Amino acid sequence: MNSPTVENYLKALYSLANEQGEVNISNLSSSLDVSKPTVNSMVKSLQQQGWVHYEKYKPIKLTEHGRKAAALVIRKHRLTEMFLVEKMGFGWEAVHEIAEQVEHIQAPLFFDRMDELMDYPKVDPHGSPIPDKDGNVIQQQYKILSDCKAGEEVNLIALNQSSKEFLEFLDSRGIHLKLKITIKSVELFDHSMVVSYENHSSETLSQKVCERLLVEQL
Amino acid sequence: MNSPTVENYLKALYSLANEQGEVNISNLSSSLDVSKPTVNSMVKSLQQQGWVHYEKYKPIKLTEHGRKAAALVIRKHRLTEMFLVEKMGFGWEAVHEIAEQVEHIQAPLFFDRMDELMDYPKVDPHGSPIPDKDGNVIQQQYKILSDCKAGEEVNLIALNQSSKEFLEFLDSRGIHLKLKITIKSVELFDHSMVVSYENHSSETLSQKVCERLLVEQL
DNA sequence: ATATTATGTTAGACTAATCTAACAAAATAA
DNA sequence: TTATTTTGTTAGATTAGTCTAACATAATAT
Numbered sequence: 001m002n003s004p005t006v007e008n009y010l011k012a013l014y015s016l017a018n019e020q021g022e023v024n025i026s027n028l029s030s031s032l033d034v035s036k037p038t039v040n041s042m043v044k045s046l047q048q049q050g051w052v053h054y055e056k057y058k059p060i061k062l063t064e065h066g067r068k069a070a071a072l073v074i075r076k077h078r079l080t081e082m083f084l085v086e087k088m089g090f091g092w093e094a095v096h097e098i099a100e101q102v103e104h105i106q107a108p109l110f111f112d113r114m115d116e117l118m119d120y121p122k123v124d125p126h127g128s129p130i131p132d133k134d135g136n137v138i139q140q141q142y143k144i145l146s147d148c149k150a151g152e153e154v155n156l157i158a159l160n161q162s163s164k165e166f167l168e169f170l171d172s173r174g175i176h177l178k179l180k181i182t183i184k185s186v187e188l189f190d191h192s193m194v195v196s197y198e199n200h201s202s203e204t205l206s207q208k209v210c211e212r213l214l215v216e217q218l
Numbered sequence: 219m220n221s222p223t224v225e226n227y228l229k230a231l232y233s234l235a236n237e238q239g240e241v242n243i244s245n246l247s248s249s250l251d252v253s254k255p256t257v258n259s260m261v262k263s264l265q266q267q268g269w270v271h272y273e274k275y276k277p278i279k280l281t282e283h284g285r286k287a288a289a290l291v292i293r294k295h296r297l298t299e300m301f302l303v304e305k306m307g308f309g310w311e312a313v314h315e316i317a318e319q320v321e322h323i324q325a326p327l328f329f330d331r332m333d334e335l336m337d338y339p340k341v342d343p344h345g346s347p348i349p350d351k352d353g354n355v356i357q358q359q360y361k362i363l364s365d366c367k368a369g370e371e372v373n374l375i376a377l378n379q380s381s382k383e384f385l386e387f388l389d390s391r392g393i394h395l396k397l398k399i400t401i402k403s404v405e406l407f408d409h410s411m412v413v414s415y416e417n418h419s420s421e422t423l424s425q426k427v428c429e430r431l432l433v434e435q436l
Numbered sequence: 437a438t439a440t441t442a443t444g445t446t447a448g449a450c451t452a453a454t455c456t457a458a459c460a461a462a463a464t465a466a
Numbered sequence: 467t468t469a470t471t472t473t474g475t476t477a478g479a480t481t482a483g484t485c486t487a488a489c490a491t492a493a494t495a496t
Contacts, residue, residue: 005453026473038454040475045452057461057474087305088331098325105319113306223483244443256484258445263482275444275491 004104007073008032009042010051011103013062014070022059071135076111077103078124078131083114085125092125093167126167127158127177127214143217145193146210150185154215161212173203181215222322225291226250227260228269229321231280232288240277289353294329295321296342296349301332303343310343311385344385345376345395345432361435363411364428368403372433379430391421399433 002010012031016023025043029036047054051066062070080099084090090098105111112133115121122138123129131137142157156179159166170176175197184194184202191207205213220228230249234241243261247254265272269284280288298317302308308316323329330351333339340356341347349355360375374397377384388394393415402412402420409425423431 003452024473025475029473034453035455036474037456037476042453084328088328088335090327090331094327098323098328101323101325102320105316107316107319109308109312110302110306110316113308117306221482242443243445247443252483253485254444255446255486260483 001106002069005042006046006049006051007069007104009046010062010066010070011073011077013052013060014067014074017062023061024059028060068135071131071137072133073103075131075133075135076105078128079111079114079118079121081124081126082118082121082130086118086121087114091167091171092162093164093171095125096162096164123158125177126162127156140214141216142214144211145181145205145213145215146191146207148183148215148217150183152183153218154181154183155179155218156181156213157216158214159212160214166209166212169209174198174200175213180218219324220287223260224264224267224269225287225322227264228280228284228288229291229295231270231278232285232292235280241279242277246278286353289349289355290351291321293349293351293353294323296346297329297332297336297339299342299344300336300339300348304336304339305332309385309389310380311382311389313343314380314382341376343395344380345374358432359434360432362429363399363423363431363433364409364425366401366433366435368401370401371436372399372401373397373436374399374431375434376432377430378432384427384430387427392416392418393431398436 009028009032012028013023016027016031020027025036025039028043029039032039043052043054043060046052046066050063051069053061053063077099080102081095084095084098085092121130123140129137129140140157143154144160145154148154156175156177158177159170179197181195181197184196186193191210193205193210195203195205197203227246227250230246231241234245234249238245243254243257246261247257250257261270261272261278264270264284268281269287271279271281295317298320299313302313302316303310339348341358345358347355347358358375361372362378363372366372374393374395376395377388397415399413399415402414404411409428411423411428413421413423415421
């Protein structure tokens with residue numbers, strides 16, 4: 001079976017590829033917080049094991065095999081996060097750290113059972129899609145809030161890079177998934193937005209915040 | 219924090235000490251399925267880290283510090299087993315393997331939450347006591363079934379060394395914890411017992427089986 | 437009391453995963 | 467186009483945890 005280390009490299013490769021297209025040694029190095037020489041030698045070893053294609057000075061690419069393995073690790077992570085929130089009462093800001101550990105457990109039945117108990121959720125507590133057992137992901141159709149215009153009404157369906165601080169900020173403003181948001185105006189100066197939702201008739205959200213909110217148009 | 223390896227050594231030391239009093243390198247070696255030289259050097263390192271007292275050719279003894287750490291690993295293991303049975307619907311024969319992995323998760327809140335959701339269980343699915351947060355164990359008062367005599371009535375409260383095969387055997391005979399068993403007779407020849415319980419009016423249990431059944435007298 | 441068996445130790449090697457220092461190649465800017 | 471910066475590589479060391487082979491000590495049996 002794959003070591004936690006290999007699982008972490010696969011996961012990072014998968015996520016970085018989704019975020020930025022091409023992935024190089026430096027990206028992986030900073031994303032995993034591991035030195036570049038270490039990443040360099042690990043990538044060679046991942047190549048030998050068939051998880052990636054790699055040539056000196058070229059971008060690193062997951063093989064089909066690697067892509068699927070990565071998706072399955074992400075599946076374990078997101079199922080765990082959802083289970084922690086839905087069945088164990090944790091807040092969405094607390095689950096990432098625990099899931100980082102639980103995702104390395106090698107016991108398919110354990111995760112299948114979580115899945116079943118939650119009635120096969122499609123997304124995790126931050127709105128990210130949960131890959132299926134074959135490693136396939138249904139890519140949701142979303143728009144970034146900061147790309148919307150005044151007057152539009154949207155539903156919050158997911159978050160972009162949800163750090164603990166960001167999640168706590170959202171909590172403090174009563175912002176949660178599935179929230180219906182109305183854009184009252186957009187500041188030309190700093191691209192902040194004045195929005196209303198539920199019992200909040202006027203809240204200002206900075207561009208930094210709006211860039212991380214993924215919505216669907218109504 | 220402690221590595222999974224260290225946690226496994228501590229757990230084994232704790233259990234072996236409970237089963238046989240003194241623990242030596244050979245015991246640990248076979249119990250962990252690791253070579254004797256490896257155990258020898260690991261024990262030296264555990265000594266340096268303050269988990270055990272050790273002198274060449276002498277038995278290995280957990281320090282108070284080590285004893286407590288071991289109990290806390292066992293707490294994580296047993297809470298997990300109970301959670302898997304009570305909240306996730308696994309059978310008692312399936313939980314050990316999963317718990318062997320989950321026990322190494324470093325997230326006290328995760329286990330505290332399990333504990334709370336189950337309303338602070340005192341024993342795991344095999345009747346073994348769950349150490350408290352301070353590493354204290356309430357030693358249950360039990361008798362081994364094979365030490366009982368014909369005519370006695372007992373309650374099954376725990377199992378001794380519950381392997382998957384043993385648990386499946388018990389399942390096949392409808393034997394479970396809290397079962398009230400009446401000893402009808404004891405064979406002098408092979409120490410097997412003829413017993414009755416629930417809707418089983420006469421079952422014969424070999425000495426090997428009876429030695430693993432821990433009971434309380436009624 | 438000595439021979440045999442069981443147990444423990446030393447020495448030396450291996451693998452996975454990491455690091456730093458130094459250098460090389462590629463990309464970017466002047 | 468050359469200089470600078472960013473990115474990548476090589477070489478060599480380190481740590482945790484493991485192994486086998488060989489030898490030493492202790493316990494057990496004859």
